Amino acid sequence: MNAETPITETEIASLVERFYAKVRVDPEIGPVFNDAVRNWDAHLTLLRDFWSTVLLTTGRYKGNPLLAHFPLPIEERYFARWLTLFSETANEVMPASHAAIVTHKADLIALNMKRVLASRR
Numbered sequence: 001m002n003a004e005t006p007i008t009e010t011e012i013a014s015l016v017e018r019f020y021a022k023v024r025v026d027p028e029i030g031p032v033f034n035d036a037v038r039n040w041d042a043h044l045t046l047l048r049d050f051w052s053t054v055l056l057t058t059g060r061y062k063g064n065p066l067l068a069h070f071p072l073p074i075e076e077r078y079f080a081r082w083l084t085l086f087s088e089t090a091n092e093v094m095p096a097s098h099a100a101i102v103t104h105k106a107d108l109i110a111l112n113m114k115r116v117l118a119s120r121r
C-alpha cells in the first residue's frame with residue numbers, strides 16, 4: 001500500500017474495533033465508557049459511521065459528538081490517554097500515512113472538544 005491509496009472502510013472498522021477493545025480495559029478512561037455505553041455493538045457501528053463521515057465524507061453519521069460528551073465525567077487529562085490509545089491503534093491497523101491522517105483529525109476534534117467542555121465548566 002502506498003501513500004496515494006485511499007483509507008478504506010475495512011481500515012476504519014479495524015481501527016474502531018481495536019481502539020474500543022483497548023479503551024474498555026484501560027484503567028484511566030475505561031470506566032467512563034463502561035459506565036455510559038449500554039450497547040457496545042451499537043456504539044461501534046455509530047463510531048464506524050462517524051469516522052467514515054469524517055475521513056471519507058460518506059455522511060452516514062448524523063449526530064452531534066459535542067452534545068454527547070457534555071453529560072460525561074470527562075477530565076481534561078483523559079484526552080491525552082484517549083489520543084495515545086487512538087494513535088497507537090491507528091499505527092497497528094493501517095499504513096503509517098493513513099494513521100497520520102486519522103490521528104491528525106482526532107487531534108483537531110479532541111482539541112475542540114476539550115475547549116468546549118472546559119468553557120462549560
Ligand code: HEM
Pocket residue numbers: 029032033036037038046047050063064065068069072074078079082105106109110113
Ligand atoms: C477523554 C476523551 C473521551 C471520552 C472519555 C469519551 C467517551 C465517550 C463515551 C462514554 C461515549 C458514549 C456516550 C453514550 O453512549 O451516551 C462517547 C461517544 C462518542 N464519542 Fe467520545 N470520548 C472521548 C473523546 C472523543 C473524541 C476525541 C472523539 C472524536 C475524535 C469522540 C467521538 C465520539 C463520538 C462520535 C461519539 C458518539 C456520539 C453520539 O452519540 O452521536 N470522543 N464518547
